[in-house]
Amino acid sequence: MGRIMLENVTKRFGDVEVIPPLDLDINDGEFVVFVGPSGCGKSTLLRLIAGLEDTSGGRILIDGKDATDLAPAKRGLAMVFQSYALYPHMSVRKNIAFPMRMAGIPQDEQNRRIEAAAKALNLTAYLDRRPGQLSGGQRQRVAIGRAIVREPSAFLFDEPLSNLDAALRVGMRLEISELHNRLKTTMVYVTHDQVEAMTMADKIVVLQAGRIEQVGSPMELYKAPKNLFVAGFIGSPKMNLLTGAVAAQHGAATIGVRPEHIHVSPTGGAWKGRVGVSEHLGSDTFFYVEDTGLAETITVRAGGDLELYHGDTVWLTPDPARIHRFDDQGLRIA
Amino acid sequence: MSTKASRTAARLMISPAVLLLLGWMIVPLAMTLYFSFLRYNLLMPGMESWAGFENYRYFFTDPAFWPAMRNTLVLVGGVLMITTIGGILVALLLDQPFWGQNIVRLLVLAPFFVMPTVSALVWKNMFMNPVNGIFAYLARVLGLQPYDFLTQAPLASIIGIVSWQWLPFASLILLTALQSLNSEQMEAAEMDGAGPLSRFWFITLPHLARAITVVILIQTIFLLSIFAEILVTTNGGPGTASTNLTFLVYMQSLLQFDVGLGSAGGVVAIILANIVAIFLMRMIGKNLDA
Ligand SMILES: Nc1ncnc2c1ncn2[C@@H]1O[C@H](COP(=O)(O)OP(=O)(O)OP(=O)(O)O)[C@@H](O)[C@H]1O
Numbered sequence: 149m150g151r152i153m154l155e156n157v158t159k160r161f162g163d164v165e166v167i168p169p170l171d172l173d174i175n176d177g178e179f180v181v182f183v184g185p186s187g188c189g190k191s192t193l194l195r196l197i198a199g200l201e202d203t204s205g206g207r208i209l210i211d212g213k214d215a216t217d218l219a220p221a222k223r224g225l226a227m228v229f230q231s232y233a234l235y236p237h238m239s240v241r242k243n244i245a246f247p248m249r250m251a252g253i254p255q256d257e258q259n260r261r262i263e264a265a266a267k268a269l270n271l272t273a274y275l276d277r278r279p280g281q282l283s284g285g286q287r288q289r290v291a292i293g294r295a296i297v298r299e300p301s302a303f304l305f306d307e308p309l310s311n312l313d314a315a316l317r318v319g320m321r322l323e324i325s326e327l328h329n330r331l332k333t334t335m336v337y338v339t340h341d342q343v344e345a346m347t348m349a350d351k352i353v354v355l356q357a358g359r360i361e362q363v364g365s366p367m368e369l370y371k372a373p374k375n376l377f378v379a380g381f382i383g384s385p386k387m388n389l390l391t392g393a394v395a396a397q398h399g400a401a402t403i404g405v406r407p408e409h410i411h412v413s414p415t416g417g418a419w420k421g422r423v424g425v426s427e428h429l430g431s432d433t434f435f436y437v438e439d440t441g442l443a444e445t446i447t448v449r450a451g452g453d454l455e456l457y458h459g460d461t462v463w464l465t466p467d468p469a470r471i472h473r474f475d476d477q478g479l480r481i482a
Numbered sequence: 483m484s485t486k487a488s489r490t491a492a493r494l495m496i497s498p499a500v501l502l503l504l505g506w507m508i509v510p511l512a513m514t515l516y517f518s519f520l521r522y523n524l525l526m527p528g529m530e531s532w533a534g535f536e537n538y539r540y541f542f543t544d545p546a547f548w549p550a551m552r553n554t555l556v557l558v559g560g561v562l563m564i565t566t567i568g569g570i571l572v573a574l575l576l577d578q579p580f581w582g583q584n585i586v587r588l589l590v591l592a593p594f595f596v597m598p599t600v601s602a603l604v605w606k607n608m609f610m611n612p613v614n615g616i617f618a619y620l621a622r623v624l625g626l627q628p629y630d631f632l633t634q635a636p637l638a639s640i641i642g643i644v645s646w647q648w649l650p651f652a653s654l655i656l657l658t659a660l661q662s663l664n665s666e667q668m669e670a671a672e673m674d675g676a677g678p679l680s681r682f683w684f685i686t687l688p689h690l691a692r693a694i695t696v697v698i699l700i701q702t703i704f705l706l707s708i709f710a711e712i713l714v715t716t717n718g719g720p721g722t723a724s725t726n727l728t729f730l731v732y733m734q735s736l737l738q739f740d741v742g743l744g745s746a747g748g749v750v751a752i753i754l755a756n757i758v759a760i761f762l763m764r765m766i767g768k769n770l771d772a
């Protein structure tokens with residue numbers, strides 16, 4: 149079981165309120181991702197749940213029981229840190245065994261769980277090495293192994309992949325998703341990489357300055373962002389936000405169109421512009437279109453075989469069904 | 483420094499310094515060795531003659547030799563024990579956030595800046611003196627008999643004084659090591675269910691191992707040749723109760739003007755220092771490997 153509820157949780161460092169009163173419900177077995185820009189309080193929120201920081205107000209309930217003042221070890225949660233936080237002087241085996249040793253689990257049970265975790269994480273060959281003799285990805289797996297063997301009611305991850313190179317990151321992302329499918333344990337995952345958020349999450353929590361901007365499934369956030377911040381944050385490349393006359397035509401203060409929802413044509417369409425930078429990725433091409441008179445640049449996504457280059461004139465046509473409208477407060481108009 | 487050329491260049495560059503240091507060391511060492519085989523007394527200059535191992539025989543059979551040997555080891559061992567254990571405790575305290583941290587850290591360091599002779603004098607006259615000392619005063623306040631530290635427990639008293647001098651050094655080195663401990667490691671251990679004592683034992687202490695090794699090795703070098711504190715406080719007495727090897731050499735060579743005997747003592751001290759060094763490196767030297 150791993151149901152985590154935050155009720156009116158606040159956090160202040162001195163006079164600075166990093167987390168204003170906040171409510172959040174994390175269901176058992178859910179994969180919840182916290183995203184947001186740097187410094188928005190993602191790590192702080194995670195550390196509050198872990199018990200590594202004291203709350204300044206509000207309650208934290210784990211499986212219905214008040215855990216606000218419970219010591220970290222008593223909450224039954226396991227955490228994987230960004231720096232892995234392995235114990236450098238212990239072998240991989242001892243690292244993984246450490247939480248069980250502290251809990252006084254019998255030796256043969258310890259060995260059984262270590263073997264199982266090592267097998268699941270491809271660490272069997274490295275059990276007698278020290279962390280210093282492992283690669284980044286292997287260290288990350290050891291850290292995950294150390295978390296698994298405790299059989300926690302929820303896993304907490306704080307940007308676990310940010311120290312890895314791009315290829316390894318994709319691999320570990322899959323491994324963690326797979327782990328979640330297999331264990332069905334609650335996972336709370338902090339990242340500022342929105343690809344990780346979109347691909348891994350059952351539920352994304354978008355944070356800004358400690359406030360929750362929107363909670364929902366990746367597709368909900370993509371299809372119906374509640375406000376301009378979420379609209380701009382979710383989706384890559386970013387949604388084009390247009391103000392002024394075009395927006396007024398749609399009865400809104402701002403309209404947003406995603407790059408993939410704009411049709412590009414060299415011959416005719418709604419908005420005329422000139423290609424600035426173009427990024428040909430093979431499968432897709434991104435054009436940064438200038439001189440439309442609507443915004444500085446409009447980003448559009450086209451198929452990989454559209455041959456347009458710097459300086460070419462293009463016409464853009466937004467998909468009318470996929471135009472997001474926002475009022476002058478930045479809130480979505482339904 | 484991995485290419486052949488850069489390694490050769492590096493050797494060439496450091497060779498003058500190495501040669502100079504070597505000369506600096508070898509010449510006095512060779513002279514000491516040479517003198518130790520001479521019958522050479524400053525009261526009878528110009529009468530030097532070859533003595534073979536006679537000086538060594540005298541030195542070893544001196545009734546003060548074995549006590550001095552024992553005292554040297556007890557002194558080094560005692561001070562090492564007190565300063566490393568005490569240093570760890572002080573470092574742990576200083577690592578806690580508290581008001582006036584910087585000033586307190588500076589104050590803790592202060593004893594290290596006091597000259598050994600001065601601090602020994604202060605301890606002898608202001609603290610341990612059985613009539614005027616603070617300890618005697620405290621004892622009288624409590625209705626106890628004042629204790630004459632330097633007469634009744636001379637070696638222990640000197641260990642106390644020297645430990646007081648070296649505690650700041652140990653504390654400081656250990657404090658910097660402590661500050662380099664990754665806080666996420668501590669938090670991970672906390673989440674793993676390790677209590678404060680387990681965290682100290684399994685995380686902090688292994689992290690400090692290298693710094694502790696450095697403290698022990700550096701201190702040993704200096705502690706083997708403790709001299710001023712003994713000269714100022716007990717003069718090696720009562721009897722030979724607080725005579726260490728350095729002090730014995732001093733008594734032999736300078737008080738009896740016997741350069742040959744003193745040199746033999748010096749050579750013995752060097753050999754002892756090397757034995758201790760080998761022993762220490764065997765025991766804890768592996769901590770220094772990365
Ligand atoms: N111990 C602290 N004392 C004072 N302020 C702090 C402390 N820890 C964090 N903060 C502040 O709280 C805010 C949130 O920090 P937090 O580490 O949670 O950000 P984050 O969302 O995890 O950012 P990042 O993506 O860069 O890791 C920041 O403005 C930070 O300066």
Ligand SMILES: [Mg+2]
Nearest residue numbers: 190191192307
């Ligand atoms: Mg963070």
